[in-house]
Amino acid sequence: MTAYIIRRLFLLIFVLVGVSVLIFGILMTFSPERRAMAYVESPQQVKDIPQIIEQHGLNDPFYIQYFRWLKQIATGNLGWSFVAADTVWDAFWYYLPITLELNLFAIPLIIIIGIWLGTQAGIHKDTWIDHSTRIFAIIGWSLPTFLFALIMLMLFYGYFSVFPPGIISDHIQMFILKNPDKFKVYTGMYTIDGLLNGRLDITLDALRHLAMPVLTQVVVVVALLMRVMRSSMIEEISKDFVITARAKGADKKTVYFKHARKNALIPVVTVAGWLVAFSMEGSISVEIIFNRRGIGWWLAQSAISLDIPVLMGVCLFFGMVYVITNLAIDILYAAIDPRIRLT
Amino acid sequence: MKKLLVLFLGLLWVMGSTAVYGGVKNPDTFVLADIGSVDTLDPAKNYDVAGTHKIWTVYETLVFFDGPHTDKFVPVLATEVPTVENGGISPDGKTYTFKIRKGVKFHEGQELTPEDVVYSLKRAMICDPAGGPMWMLLEALTGYGSTRKGGKIIPGIFEKIDKAIEAKGEKVILHLPKPYPPLMGILCYSASCIINKKWAISKGCWDGDIRHAAKYNNPPEGKEPLQSVTNGTGPYKLKLWQTGNQFVFERFDGYWGPKPKIKTAIVKIVPEWSTRKLMLQNGDADRVHVGKPYVNEVKAMKGVKVYEVPQLAVTGAMFCQKINPTGNDNIGSGKLDGNGIPPDFFSDINVRKAFLHAYDRDTFKKEVLNNLCTMPPTPLVEGLAYYNKDIPVYDFDLNKAKEYMKKAWGGKVWKKGFKMVITYNTGREEREAAALMLKENIESLNPKFKIEVRNVEWKDYMVNIRAFKYPVFIIGWGADYPDPHNFMYPYMSSDGTYGKYIGYSNPEVDRLLKAGIENVDPQKRADAYNKLQQIWYKDALGIVLFQPKELWAYRDYVHGFVPNPMFPPAEEFFYRLWKE
Numbered sequence: 001m002t003a004y005i006i007r008r009l010f011l012l013i014f015v016l017v018g019v020s021v022l023i024f025g026i027l028m029t030f031s032p033e034r035r036a037m038a039y040v041e042s043p044q045q046v047k048d049i050p051q052i053i054e055q056h057g058l059n060d061p062f063y064i065q066y067f068r069w070l071k072q073i074a075t076g077n078l079g080w081s082f083v084a085a086d087t088v089w090d091a092f093w094y095y096l097p098i099t100l101e102l103n104l105f106a107i108p109l110i111i112i113i114g115i116w117l118g119t120q121a122g123i124h125k126d127t128w129i130d131h132s133t134r135i136f137a138i139i140g141w142s143l144p145t146f147l148f149a150l151i152m153l154m155l156f157y158g159y160f161s162v163f164p165p166g167i168i169s170d171h172i173q174m175f176i177l178k179n180p181d182k183f184k185v186y187t188g189m190y191t192i193d194g195l196l197n198g199r200l201d202i203t204l205d206a207l208r209h210l211a212m213p214v215l216t217q218v219v220v221v222v223a224l225l226m227r228v229m230r231s232s233m234i235e236e237i238s239k240d241f242v243i244t245a246r247a248k249g250a251d252k253k254t255v256y257f258k259h260a261r262k263n264a265l266i267p268v269v270t271v272a273g274w275l276v277a278f279s280m281e282g283s284i285s286v287e288i289i290f291n292r293r294g295i296g297w298w299l300a301q302s303a304i305s306l307d308i309p310v311l312m313g314v315c316l317f318f319g320m321v322y323v324i325t326n327l328a329i330d331i332l333y334a335a336i337d338p339r340i341r342l343t
Numbered sequence: 344m345k346k347l348l349v350l351f352l353g354l355l356w357v358m359g360s361t362a363v364y365g366g367v368k369n370p371d372t373f374v375l376a377d378i379g380s381v382d383t384l385d386p387a388k389n390y391d392v393a394g395t396h397k398i399w400t401v402y403e404t405l406v407f408f409d410g411p412h413t414d415k416f417v418p419v420l421a422t423e424v425p426t427v428e429n430g431g432i433s434p435d436g437k438t439y440t441f442k443i444r445k446g447v448k449f450h451e452g453q454e455l456t457p458e459d460v461v462y463s464l465k466r467a468m469i470c471d472p473a474g475g476p477m478w479m480l481l482e483a484l485t486g487y488g489s490t491r492k493g494g495k496i497i498p499g500i501f502e503k504i505d506k507a508i509e510a511k512g513e514k515v516i517l518h519l520p521k522p523y524p525p526l527m528g529i530l531c532y533s534a535s536c537i538i539n540k541k542w543a544i545s546k547g548c549w550d551g552d553i554r555h556a557a558k559y560n561n562p563p564e565g566k567e568p569l570q571s572v573t574n575g576t577g578p579y580k581l582k583l584w585q586t587g588n589q590f591v592f593e594r595f596d597g598y599w600g601p602k603p604k605i606k607t608a609i610v611k612i613v614p615e616w617s618t619r620k621l622m623l624q625n626g627d628a629d630r631v632h633v634g635k636p637y638v639n640e641v642k643a644m645k646g647v648k649v650y651e652v653p654q655l656a657v658t659g660a661m662f663c664q665k666i667n668p669t670g671n672d673n674i675g676s677g678k679l680d681g682n683g684i685p686p687d688f689f690s691d692i693n694v695r696k697a698f699l700h701a702y703d704r705d706t707f708k709k710e711v712l713n714n715l716c717t718m719p720p721t722p723l724v725e726g727l728a729y730y731n732k733d734i735p736v737y738d739f740d741l742n743k744a745k746e747y748m749k750k751a752w753g754g755k756v757w758k759k760g761f762k763m764v765i766t767y768n769t770g771r772e773e774r775e776a777a778a779l780m781l782k783e784n785i786e787s788l789n790p791k792f793k794i795e796v797r798n799v800e801w802k803d804y805m806v807n808i809r810a811f812k813y814p815v816f817i818i819g820w821g822a823d824y825p826d827p828h829n830f831m832y833p834y835m836s837s838d839g840t841y842g843k844y845i846g847y848s849n850p851e852v853d854r855l856l857k858a859g860i861e862n863v864d865p866q867k868r869a870d871a872y873n874k875l876q877q878i879w880y881k882d883a884l885g886i887v888l889f890q891p892k893e894l895w896a897y898r899d900y901v902h903g904f905v906p907n908p909m910f911p912p913a914e915e916f917f918y919r920l921w922k923e
Contacts, residue, residue, distance in 0.1 A: 033809070037802035039564065040474055041382070041391045043820060043833075043840050046805050051473035054494045055561065080565030084586045085382045087565065091586060150617055158621045165618050170372065170609060170627075177582055177591060291613050293588045301587070306802070 001334075005327065012323045019319040020312060024066050027308055032058035038306040039082060069312065079309025083301045088313040091298065097188030098167065099294030102286070103279045104189070105210060106217040110279075111272050114222045115265070118229020122264070123256055125234055133226060140223035149216045149289035156212055163212045165291040169205050176202075213290040217283055221275055228271045232264035265336055273329035277322045367900045368626040370922050371606035376613040376628035379913050380587045385569035386536040387467035390476040392821075392913035395533040397584075400592055400608070400917060401450075402536035402575030405441050405460065405515075406527060410905050413655065413726060413825035416527055420444050420455065420537055420576065424527070436522030436863035441515045448597045449539045450573070450580045457510035462540040464517075466549045468504045469556045472567065476534040479823060483523040484508070490560055501556035522863040528824035542574045578603045578918040588612055592917065604921035623647060629901050629922065632912055633894045636772060638713055641896045650895040652906040653717055655822035657724045657830065660765070660777060660815055661885040662689035662698065665846030667811035673764040673797075674814055679752060681760040681791055684814060688763070690846075694756065695883040697747035698815070699737035701784035702777075702886050706739075711776040716889040721879040722820070722834040723827050724890045726908045728865075729872035730827075734880055736887075745788050760791020767817040768801040774817040777888050781815070808844050817888065825909050827872045828860045835875060835884065845884065852878055898922075 027035070036052040039045075053059055057068065072079060077087075084091035121133040156163040168176075168190050176183045186196050191210065194203030236242065237260050245255045280295070287297040295314065302310035333340045379393030386398050406424050409415040416424045421441040425431020431440050447455035464480065471477040471490040478488040484507040490500045509516050519526070529535065544550055547568035549559040562568075573581045578600065579592035592608040611628070613619045616637055622628035624644060633641050642649055666686040668677045675683025689695055704718050717725050720734040737743075749757045765781060767774035775798065782794040799807065808816055818841060823829050833840040836856050837848035852875065859871035893912045895904060903920040 031806070033806050034803060037806050040802070040805070043805065043818065044476075044823060045390055045474040046809065046840060048474040049809070051491065051494060051561070055473055055563065080563075082382055082564060083380070085380070085570070086586050094586065153618060153621060158624065161625055164625070164627060165613075165622070166611070170369065170374065173583075173591070174372075174607060288615050289618060291611070291615070291618055293585075293612075298587070304800075 001331075005331075008323070008327050008330075012320065015323055016316050016319050019315055020070075021066070023312055023315050024069065025062070027306070027311065028062050028065070030306065035306055035308070038308070069309075078313040081298075081302065081307050081310045083305050083307045083310060084298060088309045091310075092295075092313065092317070094188070095293065095295045095298045098292055099280065099287075099296060101189035101191060101206075102210065102213055102217060102292065102294065103276075105191075105214045106221070107276055107279055109214065109218045110222045110225060110275060113218065114225030114272070115229050115261075115268060117222070118226040118268070119233050119257075119261055119264075121226065121230040122233025122237065130230075133230070137223035137226050140219045140221075143220070145216065145220045145283055145285040146289065148220060149212075149286055152212045152216055153289055163208055165212075165289070166209055167206065167292055168202070168209060172202055172205050209290075209292075213286045213292060216286050216290075217279065220283070221279065225268065225271055225275060229264065229268050232267050233260065236260040236264040262336060266333065269329055269332050269336065273325045273332075277318070277325040280318070280321050367922050368629075371604070372609065373605045373607070373630075373901070373917055373920055373922070374609045374611060374622075374628045375915050376611050376619045376622050376631040377913060378612065378614055378619075378632045380612050381584075381590075383567060383570045384573055384581070384584070385470075385567045386463075386533050386538070387470040387477060388472045388475050388567045388570070389533060390474065392911050396914045397581075397590055397610070398533040398536055398575075399577070399914070400579045401573045401577045401581050402533070402538065403577050404532070404535050404537065405443075405530055407531050408528075408825075408907055408909055411907050413528070413907065413909050414728060416531070418444075420447060420460070436524075437519045439517040439519070439526065441517075442513055443515060444599065445513070447576050447599045449542065449576055450595055450597075451539070451542060452597075453539045453542060453574075455537070455539075455576055457513060457515045459540045460515045460537050461508050461510045462543070462549075462551060463537045464508050464535065465504055465553075466538070466543065466559075467534055469501060469549050469559055470562065470567065472561055476532065476823070479529045479532065480534060483526045483529055484517060484519060486520040496557055496560060501553050504556070505553040521861055523860070524863055524868065525824045525826035525828060525860075528826055532824060537576065538569070539574050543569065546572060579608060582607075600918075603918035605917050608915075608917040610915075620644075623896065623898065626898060628898075630895065630897045630915065633896045635712065635715065638715060638894055641894065644896075646899050648897045648899045648901070650897075650904060650906055651715060651892045652895060652910075653726060653890065653892045653908050654911060655724060655726050655825055655908045656819060656911070657719065657722050657890050658774065658777075658817065658819040658888045659722060659834070659841075659885045660698075660702075660781065660817045660888055661834075661841055661845045662695050662883075663811060663814055663816070663845045664690040665811055666814055671812055673766070673812055675762040679755050679759055679761065682762050684761045684763045688752075688761070688814060691751050692883055693747040693751035695885075696737060697744040697751065697788075698781065698785065699883055699886055700740050700744035700747065701781055701788075702737070702888070703739040703780060703784065704736070707777060707780060708889065711773055711780075712889060712891075715892040715894070717892070719887055719890050721876045721887060722830045723872060723876055724830065727825060727827050727830065729869050729876075731873055731876050734876045736880070737883070741784060741788060744784070748788055748792075757789060760789060760793070762793040762795075763814045764795045764797050765815045765817070766797050766799055766804065766807075766813045768804045769798045770801075771817075773889075777817060777886075778815075781886075808841075811844060811846065821911060822909060827868075828856070831859070831872065831875050832856050835879065842884075847882075847884060849878070849882070 032053045033049055035058050036049045039052050078089045081088050081091050117133050121130045124130050183197050186193050190206035191203050194206060242255055242260050284296045284300045287294050299314050381394045381397055383389050384397055386402060389398055403419050405421040406416045407419045409417045418424050422444050425439050425441060427434060443457045443460055468477055468481050482488045485503040487497060487500060490496060507518050578595055578598045580595045582593040583591040590610040594603055594606045616634060619631040623631045664687060666674055668686045677683050679685050708714055708716055708718055719725055720736045723730055765778040767778050778796040782796050785794055786792050807813060820833055834842055835852050836842045837853055855871045855875050859868055862868050900922050901920055905919060
């Protein structure tokens, strides 16, 4: 198994090179002038385009620009993001905790709720439980994230004034700024840093800001997992071993939850793994509506603005996330189903 | 599970309810929910309004606009505004003398000296990053619009910069190669902000030796040393900049001027209107940026005070007379055969006049912009010197439009018809409305006339304008400094940002533009700009669609706002405000 993991991680290098050549190639299809415009914000600046092209070597052949970028990466320099107005490396570490914090709460909830509701719907096929989860799934899946997020914001912030947008309250932000010795930033995630600093009020304040984004993320993403779990569960409980066990008088709870559900989880793990990787890109709508500037927002903004160093750097990161997630899924398969061996 | 959920929500509810209270929220804190992020805080590099606002919050200039005025100034780091009368400006208009204020401290404790002023202006011009704002000072002080030509440094340019500014005792003297009337406005711009020499050198800026200047010219993106650090003399210190997210400013207690009432100023970047609106409604923002489509929503809000401020800006629809036909589907077949237009379609003034008569100014003003605009006859807009409201306009008259179309291209246009595209940049609803209005009105003249309205992402849009790809493009311009030159040159010069790309070249216009900028005599300037405005009408170069008014929406307990047409909504002068 160790050899298998090492081999898969070794393959990661080739995946990343492939991803980088592909993205770089796509970006090179834009004219040098168009790419130079990425550095321009107002009509007044447009007259300097030839200088910008020259300054950034945007007229050089593809391979020169690509190797220049590779050389830069090799020295640990991921380039400059004009969207973030910072180095890609520093900006990445600023935006990542914001997205990570959202997913830290959303992903476990998605998995727990998805599996639980899917199991219930599968067991109680064609009953009111099944029908109501189906309606819930349809609403969650078909309702645009943007709209759902907006409704949540209007209701819980606009009407009840309870769950505000943003990451943390201004007075707490000011306290942290003025007292760097009293509050140490460990992770960049206020929910965790609050606990590590013994400041429950900061954790709770961060949770208050997180509640609606997490709820939105859960509602829109959980539907897929739930439906997969339901189908898989229905398939498993109709198998002979379940029918036999039930005929022999085995307890329904034990058969369904201990035996059938374990088998039903295999396809669910694939979807869940994919959802984890997908969620890491951050829901752009959630980040925009609730004003949490994370990786998703940064990537979307960089794509619109052709911020090439960001697109290259962040896509490589997501390439890694997907490869590692797939690896984790494979390992999980083996744990769930002993018949599967990793070689 | 249920109990846990209830407990969790309950806890959050309690936390939430503790943060909500009535009256004036956070009386000594001001929160602006804005939309624009910032690239840099280096005065020499920044060239957008969001960045200018942050720089003006932290740094100061020698002089600044006097309250609501664009043509009157107040001294800031200088002790008085130089004029010919007080001897600050030489009679020939080529020497400006500023006496520097004493007792001014930088945020890091250094005292302001005339040497800091000399260094700041020289360093900014030496730096001159590509796409930056330094062309303004360079043009005024050296006669060149850049330190480089064809990517190479202009020989002797740094020596010119060096000789242009000098410190003499408590004074700083600027030597101009030619009189340059807009100089005072340029000295108000963020690019003319004063930094501390020793501090800047310690951060890696120009070392003060003119022989080394080339090394510090046009630094690569992100390599300008003052990109994210500040040390100004302004009323606020930069406490925090989270890129793309927020700025936090804190009152500078060592400020030389009156102590601002607002202690903490926060600018949050909130791109989504609904979120901004709710923040204003809940009092979590004291002012929010309001887009044009939401004006009526804001006016109807309770507890909100709204100001309408005309802007020194203009939007126009420009006719390109030399369209590039290569691979250009914007002109259809490229011929006058009913399925396209020839590349020089708009070189016939009859076509241009027909389009001008098809623009319904009154309906546009009322229905599209909710009267939040003025309708100047030329790009020399209201609020600028030499604005002439009596210049005639092509009134909305479809019969006249029809007559001109019948005359165009010897009658061929009317007989064959045409097909073309009108473009605007994505997201600008008012520009889309103008394009659609022109389309409908022109198409109503003759069923053989076909116009498609197309939106293009801004960056692609500018590239294609420069490639002469669009027959009619709708575009705007905002003031760099409040002078007619800054408006007439871009729109009318054969080398202007738009004049060049509509393929317009008129030696008389270029001569008048030169006369306008090189004369200090107000009468001579007035003559030049008056003639230019008349030529704009006579040559029918484009449609001046509107001069915008912008909306400032504050909570009603915020006081102290001073409107000035030079400043777009991204600007906010926190030191003038208070909450009660």
